[in-house]
Amino acid sequence: MAVIKDFDEFVGVHGILLASSGIPSCLYHELFLKLSSDRFDGGNFFEIESCEDGRQRRLILSSESMNKDSHVFLVDHAWSFRLPDARKQLQDVQGLAERMAVLMCVAEGSVSTSAALNNEAKELEDGIPIDNPMDVVMRKFDESREGGEVVRWLELEELDIDDTMLLSFDIPSKFPDLLALNLWGNKIQNVETVINEITKCRRLRAVWLNENPVVQNCGDTIMDLLLQGLPDLEIYNSKFTRNYTEWAVGFAAGVYGSERPCLDNVTDQLVDITNLDLSNRCIHWLSNKVFSPTAMPLLQNLNIRGNPLDEGSSPDLFKLLRGFNCLQSLEVDIPGPLGRNAVEIIESLPLLSSLNGTPASKITEDEKEIVDSILEPRLLEWDAGEPLIERVMSAMWFYMMTYRLADEQKIDETPVWYVMDELGSALRHSDEPNFRIAPFLYMPEGKLASAISFSLLWPIKNVRQGDECTRDFLFGIGEDKQRSARLTAWFCTPQGYFIQKYKKYVHLLESTRFCRPLLEAPVTNSILPSDGRALHVYTDIPQVDEFLTRKEFVLTNDPKDADIIWTSFQVDEEIKNTIGIKDHQYINQFPFEACLVMKHHLAETIHKAHGLPEWLQPTYNLEAQLSELIGDYHIRKNEGFDNLWILKPWNMARTIDTTVTGELPAIIRLMETGPKICQKYIEHPALFKGRKFDLRYIVLVRSMRPLEIFLSDVFWVRLANNIYTLDKSSFFEYETHFTVMNYIGRLNHMATPEFVMEFEKEHQVKWLDIHQRTCNMIREVFESAVVVHPEMHCSSSRAIYGVDVMLDSSFQPKLLEVTYCPDCTRACKYDTQAVVGSRKHIKGRDFFNDVFGCLFLGESTSCTQL
Known part of the structure; x- marks a missing residue:
């Protein structure tokens, strides 16, 4: 065209x-x-x-x-x-x-995290060469001698200064009246050098050592040592120390800096301040001796975000803030030291016209409308x-x-x-x-x-x-x-809110008590007609058509004539009416089986029945439980725990749109490609020769009430192709973190007996112990469905399900998912072919004949009742 x-x-x-x-x-x-x-x-x-x-x-x-x-x-x-x-x-x-x-x-060259928060300390004078640090020091020294001017502020930023060079400058002797020293972005490593040299500058009020190796190695220890030798130190790496006075407040307000380090009467210089940004200053207490309406009577706009203010100080803090008669705009963490919500703050500070950039009138009308606008942008941090x-x-x-x-x-x-x-x-x-x-x-x-x-x-x-x-x-x-929670992908939303949501959620699940279903008499074992005729089977699945050869079963092309309908499509009431399926015809699916085979329903079913069993990784339905997931994520991050997650679509197979990530924004953004669960990744699985693997078990369900299930003695081992690693660069490598290679990658399966023998040898374990724990877990999974969804029972239903299991590094089974009957039926053919090689047709035929014998004739040679 x-x-x-x-x-x-x-x-x-x-x-x-x-x-x-x-x-x-x-x-x-x-x-x-x-x-x-x-x-x-x-x-x-x-x-x-x-x-x-x-x-x-x-x-x-x-x-x-x-x-x-x-x-x-x-x-x-x-x-x-x-x-x-x-x-x-x-x-x-x-x-x-x-x-x-x-x-x-x-x-x-982009501004790093620490530099962005401390930009005020990085003002180099125009024209000063930065290639020779000694020239910088000597030029400043010569200018002070010739002009008779006292040097109070010295900028030595990003000059590749090391310990030896710092000592050679002899800063304390050359600049005895120094108030501020900027050594940002150099190569100083020795903490003793720093303490011995800098504490000789007895009048120092501010020092910047950001992005020096000594800070990365020693952290806040340096600040404690500096405070011991410098009683007037008010600012360390842009953070206020416990000694901060009006000078530090004036510095934050732009009154003081490299051009105007200090004036005789500090307090008088704060009188004209109208805007004050105290965000991210590590302030624990706003002292009314320093931060007062008397010192700053014209203050209109105040930002105190990002400070670990003592929440117990809120009554005093409200009283202090109410004293600023001109205060119109306030920026503060919510929840935080002033309360858990915006309405509470506005009611306590009635003179405010704006809170976190939102008009106070709008807040009192509907607090939800300001949830988004009070948030600071999430800025990427990198090492x-x-x-x-x-x-x-x-x-x-x-x-x-x-x-x-x-x-x-x-x-x-x-x-x-x-x-x-x-x-x-x-x-x-x-x-x-x-x-x-x-x-x-x-x-x-x-x-x-x-x-x-x-x-x-x-x-x-x-x-x-x-x-x-x-x-x-x-x-x-x-x-x-969940709009507010989803904005966490781009903004720093209040951690406290989400952590509380998570704790309430966990408390609710931990209070769950599982009641095992009562044992009832077994169902009838065989459905063979008394006249001895064969059972007619209708199927649209090629593997069943090919492999079902038992004389008790005969295939038919008309579902109306069938005793058993073994189909790949979902049979609901509309389909029954359209095809003409009758109640006496057996179908290879149970009503409401979505409670098992859809990932979000499976997790919900297990949580309602068992609470938080060890064999199910923490799992969240992102369409309803995003807030709880965010709370869990924050707690793990704050406590230094593993924080890797896997996102899986509700109802897709073959790992389509499945992602492994440790990034909270990624988790939230991935919701945009369809409904998903977010599950804690098994970061330390049991490995086989260095590679991940999982196990596909086949469960035959003859009845849900009473629960009568059988486990096929044949299970399949699925192996990843690459050596397992937790390196971030590997998370999108399918053949490293996933094991289903029927559709992607090189098929890499093993015969089950060979795998068991080699696994026992590699790890010095008994497979029978692992198998027994797995059987117990599978039984509990189906008991969950019986308890939570009794409507699953149907006397004319028989089905097989695939149960995918992974072992952790302690060889404890972890449930991955349950696959529904048609998927399992098709997978059996592929997996059998991979396991038994040239005997695939014989094995495939034996498997399907045994499945139908167990479900409909009550006899089996390769299934164990659980």
């Missing part, structure tokens, strides 16, 4: 895509013109500014005011990929990692020397967007992720955005094969020149879909 050149043809081909994008119809023609001419003209209307000390960027309207729905802009996709391919593309595509690093503000690709792999979760092509032939294909170009990626979040952006597939030849992906950007409000242009990161997602 020729390239589309006509507007009507464009709308006809793209009508559904245009409607789904949400773009107003009045912009269709402009969009057509820009797509036809490949016109990216955003640079004529917008400019990108650095913010958050260089760790984020924002988009500003640089042109004249723009009205709602007045323009549409094309935004290119700088990087499109499927998640498993991300790392390889960064490695293989020349320049991609470097471009992404700059776009995501994690390139070499010095961390490879560029690793930084991009962590930062990408703040920028990526996703879509999935509706291709009926590839319905289970993994979704596409993409990163917009520099303009689109500079759009930051707002609950009340002035722009909207949406993905769009342009098909210039009218066919999907010619499709090119863009994003469309247009104003949804009137915007003035100089305004920041924003979008809603969670467009269309409200609190009913």
